[in-house]
Amino acid sequence: MALIVHKYGGTSMGSTERIRNVAKRVAKWVRAGHQLVVVPSAMSGETNRLLGLAKELAPAKGHSSAYARELDMLASTGEQASSAMLAIALQAEGLDSVSYAGWQVAIRTNNAYTKARIESIDDRKVRADLAAGKVVVITGFQGMDEQSNITTLGRGGSDTSAVAIAAALKADECLIYTDVDGVYTTDPRVVAEARRMERVSFEEMLEMASLGSKVLQIRSVEFAGKYKVPLRVLSSFTDWDIDIEQEAKSGTLITFEENETMEQAVVSGIAFNRDEAKISVLGVPDTPGIAYQILGAVADANIEVDVIIQNLSREGKTDFSFTVHRNDFARTMDLLNSTVLPALGAVEVVGDAKICKVSIVGIGMRSHVGVASRMFRVLSEEGINIQMISTSEIKTSVVIDEKYMELAVRALHKAFDLDQPKA
Amino acid sequence: MALIVHKYGGTSMGSTERIRNVAKRVAKWVRAGHQLVVVPSAMSGETNRLLGLAKELAPAKGHSSAYARELDMLASTGEQASSAMLAIALQAEGLDSVSYAGWQVAIRTNNAYTKARIESIDDRKVRADLAAGKVVVITGFQGMDEQSNITTLGRGGSDTSAVAIAAALKADECLIYTDVDGVYTTDPRVVAEARRMERVSFEEMLEMASLGSKVLQIRSVEFAGKYKVPLRVLSSFTDWDIDIEQEAKSGTLITFEENETMEQAVVSGIAFNRDEAKISVLGVPDTPGIAYQILGAVADANIEVDVIIQNLSREGKTDFSFTVHRNDFARTMDLLNSTVLPALGAVEVVGDAKICKVSIVGIGMRSHVGVASRMFRVLSEEGINIQMISTSEIKTSVVIDEKYMELAVRALHKAFDLDQPKA
Numbered sequence: 083m084a085l086i087v088h089k090y091g092g093t094s095m096g097s098t099e100r101i102r103n104v105a106k107r108v109a110k111w112v113r114a115g116h117q118l119v120v121v122p123s124a125m126s127g128e129t130n131r132l133l134g135l136a137k138e139l140a141p142a143k144g145h146s147s148a149y150a151r152e153l154d155m156l157a158s159t160g161e162q163a164s165s166a167m168l169a170i171a172l173q174a175e176g177l178d179s180v181s182y183a184g185w186q187v188a189i190r191t192n193n194a195y196t197k198a199r200i201e202s203i204d205d206r207k208v209r210a211d212l213a214a215g216k217v218v219v220i221t222g223f224q225g226m227d228e229q230s231n232i233t234t235l236g237r238g239g240s241d242t243s244a245v246a247i248a249a250a251l252k253a254d255e256c257l258i259y260t261d262v263d264g265v266y267t268t269d270p271r272v273v274a275e276a277r278r279m280e281r282v283s284f285e286e287m288l289e290m291a292s293l294g295s296k297v298l299q300i301r302s303v304e305f306a307g308k309y310k311v312p313l314r315v316l317s318s319f320t321d322w323d324i325d326i327e328q329e330a331k332s333g334t335l336i337t338f339e340e341n342e343t344m345e346q347a348v349v350s351g352i353a354f355n356r357d358e359a360k361i362s363v364l365g366v367p368d369t370p371g372i373a374y375q376i377l378g379a380v381a382d383a384n385i386e387v388d389v390i391i392q393n394l395s396r397e398g399k400t401d402f403s404f405t406v407h408r409n410d411f412a413r414t415m416d417l418l419n420s421t422v423l424p425a426l427g428a429v430e431v432v433g434d435a436k437i438c439k440v441s442i443v444g445i446g447m448r449s450h451v452g453v454a455s456r457m458f459r460v461l462s463e464e465g466i467n468i469q470m471i472s473t474s475e476i477k478t479s480v481v482i483d484e485k486y487m488e489l490a491v492r493a494l495h496k497a498f499d500l501d502q503p504k505a
Numbered sequence: 506m507a508l509i510v511h512k513y514g515g516t517s518m519g520s521t522e523r524i525r526n527v528a529k530r531v532a533k534w535v536r537a538g539h540q541l542v543v544v545p546s547a548m549s550g551e552t553n554r555l556l557g558l559a560k561e562l563a564p565a566k567g568h569s570s571a572y573a574r575e576l577d578m579l580a581s582t583g584e585q586a587s588s589a590m591l592a593i594a595l596q597a598e599g600l601d602s603v604s605y606a607g608w609q610v611a612i613r614t615n616n617a618y619t620k621a622r623i624e625s626i627d628d629r630k631v632r633a634d635l636a637a638g639k640v641v642v643i644t645g646f647q648g649m650d651e652q653s654n655i656t657t658l659g660r661g662g663s664d665t666s667a668v669a670i671a672a673a674l675k676a677d678e679c680l681i682y683t684d685v686d687g688v689y690t691t692d693p694r695v696v697a698e699a700r701r702m703e704r705v706s707f708e709e710m711l712e713m714a715s716l717g718s719k720v721l722q723i724r725s726v727e728f729a730g731k732y733k734v735p736l737r738v739l740s741s742f743t744d745w746d747i748d749i750e751q752e753a754k755s756g757t758l759i760t761f762e763e764n765e766t767m768e769q770a771v772v773s774g775i776a777f778n779r780d781e782a783k784i785s786v787l788g789v790p791d792t793p794g795i796a797y798q799i800l801g802a803v804a805d806a807n808i809e810v811d812v813i814i815q816n817l818s819r820e821g822k823t824d825f826s827f828t829v830h831r832n833d834f835a836r837t838m839d840l841l842n843s844t845v846l847p848a849l850g851a852v853e854v855v856g857d858a859k860i861c862k863v864s865i866v867g868i869g870m871r872s873h874v875g876v877a878s879r880m881f882r883v884l885s886e887e888g889i890n891i892q893m894i895s896t897s898e899i900k901t902s903v904v905i906d907e908k909y910m911e912l913a914v915r916a917l918h919k920a921f922d923l924d925q926p927k928a
Contacts, residue, residue, distance in 0.1 A: 098561040132586060138521040139590055140597040148603065149596055155589035155604055159582035163555060166578035167562055173572055174563040180571065181578055185608070186653050230609050 084254040085117045085212070089222065089244035092126035093261045094318035095164050098171075104259075105171035107322040108217060112177055114326050117212045119251065121222045121244040122168050124160025132156050150195035154224070154234045158184070161221035161240070169219045179217040182207070184224040184232070189243070191225035191233045198233035200225055200242065200305075203250035220247055238299030245302045249309035256311050257333075258298060259318035264334035265290065265297055267500040268352040273492050275501035279350065281335040284313070286350045289443040289477045303336065310338045348453055349444035349498040352491050356438040356484045358388060359411035360469065362403040363418060365429025368395035372426070376402055379422050385410045389439065389472045389481065399429075403470060405481065411435045437469065438487040441479040442494060454478040460497040466490055507677040508540045508635070512645065512667035515549035516684045517741035518587045521594075527682075528594035530745040531640060535600055537749050540635045542674065544645045544667040545591050547583025555579050573618035577647070577657045581607070584644035584663070592642045603634055604642040607649055612666070614648035614656045621656035623648055623665065623728075626673035643670060661722030668725045672732035679734050680756075681721060682741035687757035688713065688720055690923040691775035696915050698924035702773065704758040707736070709773045712866040712900045726759065733761045771869035771876055772921040775914050779861040779907050781811060782834035783892065785826040786841060788852030791818035795849070799825055802845050808833045812862065812895045812902065822852075826893060828904065834858045860892065861910040864902040865917060877901040883920045889913055 088111070090104050104122070112118055136153055165181040172179035187207060191198035211218045222240025225233050235242050241258060248256035264278040265287065282290075284307040291300040297315055306313040316333025366372055373392065380387060390404045406414050411433060418431045447453045454471075457478055461468060466489065470481035482490060495501060511534070513527050527545070535541050559576055588604040595602035610630060614621035634641045645663025648656050658665055664681060671679035687701040688710065705713075707730040714723040720738055729736040739756025789795055796815065803810060813827045829837050834856060841854045870876045877894075880901055884891060889912065893904035905913060918924060 098558055101562060135521055135586075135590055136593050139524060139594045146596070148601065149593060152589045152592045152596070152602075152604060155592070155606070156586055159586045159589075162585075163558075163579055163582045166575045166582075167558055169575045169578070170559050170572065171562045173569070173575070178571065179575075181575060183578070183655075232606075 083115050083117065085119075085251060086111060087119045087121065087244050087248040087251070087253045087256040089121040089240060089256065089258045090123065090318055091240070091258075091260045092123040092128070094259055095122050095124070095168070096126040098167070101164070101167055101171050102174075103322045104168060104318070105175045107259075107318075108172060109175040109177055110323065110326055112217060119208060119212070119218045119220060119247060119253070120168060121220050121240055121247060122161065122164045123222055123240040124164050128160040128164075129157055132160060147195060151231055154195045154198075154232050157234050158221070158224040158232050161223045165219045165221045169217075172217050172219070177217050178215055179219060180211055181219040181221070183221050184243075185226035185230065187220060189220075189225035189246070191227055191235070193227035193229070193231065193233065195231075195233055197236040198225060198227070200235070200246045203246055205250045208247075208251065235301075238302070241299040241302035242305055245305040245309075245311050245313060248311045248313075249305060253311065256306070256313050258302075258313065258315045260297065260315060261317070261319060262297060262315075263317035263320075263332065264315055265336075265351075267350070268354070268491055268495050272354075272488050273352075273495045273501075275495065277501060277503065279334050281337050282350055283445045284336050284338050285476055286443050286445050287336045289441070289474070290351055290353050298336075306336060307338055312337060348446035348450045349442045349500065350446075351443050352440065352494050352498075352500065353443055354438060354440045354487060354491055356487060357408050358405040358437060358439055358481075359408045359433060359435035360403060360405050360437045360481055361411075361414055361418065361431065361433040362401055363423070363426070363428050363431050364401050365399050366402050366426055367428075368398055368400040372400070372402065375426060376418070376422055377404070379417060380404075380406070380414060383413065383417055385414055385417075389470060389479065391470055391472060405437070405439070405470075408435055434469075436484045437481050438484040439479055439481050440487065440490045440494065441477050442498065443477045445476050447476050447478070456497070457494060460493050461490055464489055464493050506538050506540065508542075508674060509534060510542045510544065510667050510671040510674070510676045510679040512544040512663060512679065512681045513546065513741055514663070514681075514683045515546040515551070517682055518545050518547070518591070519549040521590070524587070524590050524594050525597075526745045527591060527741070528598045530682075530741070531595060532598040532600055533746065533749055535640060542631060542635070542641045542643060542670060542676070543591060544643050544663055544670060545584065545587045546645055546663040547587050551583040551587075552580055555583060570618060574654055577618050577621075577655050580657050581644070581647040581655050584646050588642045588644045592640075595640050595642070600640050601638055602640040602642060604644070605630070606644050607647040607666070608653065608655060610643060612643075612648035612669070614650055614658070616650035616652070616654065616656065618654075618656055620659040621648060621650070623658070623669045626669055628673045631670075631674065658724075661725070664722040664725035665728055668728040668732075668734050668736060671734045671736075672728060676734065679729070679736050681725075681736065681738045683720065683738060684740070684742060685720060685738070686740035686743075686755065687738055688759075688774070690773070691777070691914055691918050695777075695911050696775075696918045696924075698918065700924060700926065702757050704760050705773055706868045707759050707761050708899055709866050709868050710759045712864070712897070713774055713776050721759075729759060730761055735760060771873045772865045772867035772923065773869075774866050775863065775917050775921075775923065776866055777861060777863045777910060777914055779910060780831055781828040781860065781862055781904075782831045782837075782856060782858040783826060783828050783860045783904055784834070784837055784841065784854065784856040785824055786845070786849070786851050786854050787824050788822045789825050789849055790851075791821055791823040795823070795825065798849060799841070799845055800827070802840060803827075803829070803837060806836065806840055808837055808840075812893060812904065814893055814895060828860070828862070828893075831858055857892075859907045860904050861907040862902050862904050863910065863913045863917065864900050865921065866900045868899050870899050870901070879920070880917060883916050884913055887912055887916050
């Protein structure tokens with residue numbers, strides 16, 4: 083007997099028919115002898131519907147804390163409703179089942195409405211129910227702060243809820259059922275040969291999530307890593323009655339076990355995105371405080387910066403480059419030209435919104451030299467010019483012209499043998 | 506400055522446009538210097554939509570407590586969402602506002618899911634908010650039991666929530682905004698001359714509510730009487746910006762002040778319904794335990810009985826009559842014929858579903874003799890035969906052929922001068 087947490091996304095909970103299928107799948111796991119805690123998202127579309135109503139009521143409203151508090155009161159109803167419905171469907175399957183809102187568990191968070199962070203989970207009630215043979219359904223996405231206000235965890239927060247609950251209960255595994263069947267070596271829409279990974283280290287997953295593999299909310303992966311929760315991403319669109327042994331091994335396992343991943347391939351996946359734009363401030367005097375003068379102004383304007391590069395100086399001048407979200411490109415250019423450039427005495431600001439970022443990710447890179455240079459060689463052989471380079475321990479990212487994105491991803495995918503099953 | 510509780514029904518909260526109008530109306534009261542607590546229902550149709558989803562998920566489900574618990578988890582989300590939306594709309598009007606779910610207040614109830622009763626309300630949080638100048642929005646229809654389970658109060662429960670909150674806060678008045686503009690002397694669809702009552706005693710209102718004047722949930726009236734909460738029923742479909750003095754005097758005030766009502770007319774209103782059917786067991790031996798033998802069997806079958814009459818006995822035999830809901834008529838007849846009649850040795854069971862009940866209600870009846878006989882004379886003058894009579898201190902009801910219902914109501918309305926303004 084194992085203690086398993088299942089998490090089902092909004093698409094999996096999208097209709098009473100689908101909720102019934104979720105119930106049948108959960109029932110199969112219970113009948114196989116496992117203890118089950120289930121964390122459902124709101125029915126697909128529900129959160130957007132509710133937030134749309136709020137927008138109609140307060141079209142010009144800013145982000146006051148009082149307003150954010152009410153958004154959380156409103157949005158949290160979606161998960162409460164779907165949790166109650168799932169408990170009802172489980173009862174209809176003949177199982178004892180009970181649903182809890184976040185505050186009932188209780189799941190304690192800080193008071194950062196709309197993007198709260200979980201601080202603690204009281205597992206007593208849930209443990210008692212499991213011991214009494216019940217399936218426990220717990221709302222995702224929400225918790226309660228110290229003053230008993232309802233908080234939500236932000237988009238994709240149900241993943242984090244599920245992992246945090248699994249951590250609190252020391253569950254044997256946390257299964258994230260979603261509308262894809264796992265984590266791929268890269269986007270299959272770009273590379274037909276992309277392969278589903280059977281396992282990936284949570285560090286690699288962190289890098290892939292932040293790079294745009296939108297399978298899992300990144301905070302849930304951080305949580306899984308921190309509390310060593312074995313996490314599996316798998317499809318909820320298989321037939322509910324497929325063999326449970328087969329289902330238990332499907333999808334992608336996100337693991338924290340170093341020794342296994344050390345044996346694996348050097349590069350695990352290729353991530354990419356074209357949401358960014360590149361900006362360079364040229365001819366900046368190379369004196370202390372320059373980075374702060376440029377990026378401080380950008381941060382003050384609430385613009386997020388991703389890659390940051392400062393080149394070696396030449397004759398007391400240097401070039402400073404960074405990327406921002408493409409939506410912030412024009413605003414950032416204006417800001418730099420109007421205030422930063424004159425103050426710095428820099429020569430020029432140049433920008434390019436038609437770029438993309440391509441990254442190779444692999445925990446094996448830590449112990450294998452020459453991985454980055456191999457990446458650069460592959461791109462060079464394809465005639466692709468590299469505009470920026472940024473590296474971390476388990477990732478190397480390049481910024482290139484966006485028209486070469488697919489070409490680069492395919493070439494790298496092949497060069498690092500990602501279309502071959504791992505040994 | 507007064508402390509006022511407003512309650513808005515589902516129709517008044519039916520769209521974002523209407524919620525905005527509610528917010529504007531509340532803002533008018535706040536700007537007139539009052540402290541406001543607002544209790545909204547779910548948006549019209551929402552509760553039915555949610556319960557419909559539950560039914561789809563558990564079509565054959567009985568009324569287990571575990572199932573009822575989940576129904577309450579599900580249904581309570583409707584009020585939480587509309588409360589948050591109203592708080593947002595109030596903020597958009599420039600008011601400080603905060604919404605609370607029942608458990609956050611906390612409103613404590615017993616654990617009778619789907620029909621819970623309020624046991625206590627903690628007023629500290631609400632008082633602190635009011636003192637800080639906030640408009641407090643509190644979900645209607647729901648509370649929390651001792652084990653922190655969410656409970657709901659049953660259909661129309663938001664009226665009861667509002668009155669209970671007004672009682673806990675010792676509010677100066679509880680205003681129930683609804684889609685009618687007050688309580689009428691009888692149904693205006695039957696009697697064109699029906700007049701809106703400016704005030705009615707809560708005891709009269711109790712009799713009218715139970716007799717089918719569906720303006721207010723009867724439990725809310727009981728609550729108002731018990732805790733002496735001045736209660737006003739008024740329309741939410743006037744323009745929100747009508748003069749506040751005029752609005753404050755509109756609708757119908759349900760009052761507990763005896764001395765005022767004692768001065769009023771003998772009969773305050775005419776209630777009626779045709780949802781009932783009449784059943785008589787004839788030739789029953791007049792021995793102790795007869796009523797129990799007949800009605801015990803009916804009650805065991807979960808059939809509710811309204812009027813009960815036992816006539817004087819003649820030659821050791823008596824006739825026993827009662828009314829049931831028309832939907833239960835056939836079932837009750839079957840039950841009596843198959844089991845009760847043989848056991849009792851009664852002669853016959855006769856029934857009639859084509860009846861109606863007409864009642865005159867008035868607190869003045871307590872101190873005025875001859876009111877009932879005047880009622881009987883009026884009906885006699887119209888050639889209407891009375892089949893059953895039942896009386897209480899402030900009410901006289903007759904059962905008559907349903908085809909005479911409108912005629913009887915109109916004649917009584919005129920005979921008791923209800924179409925004339927009160928002195």
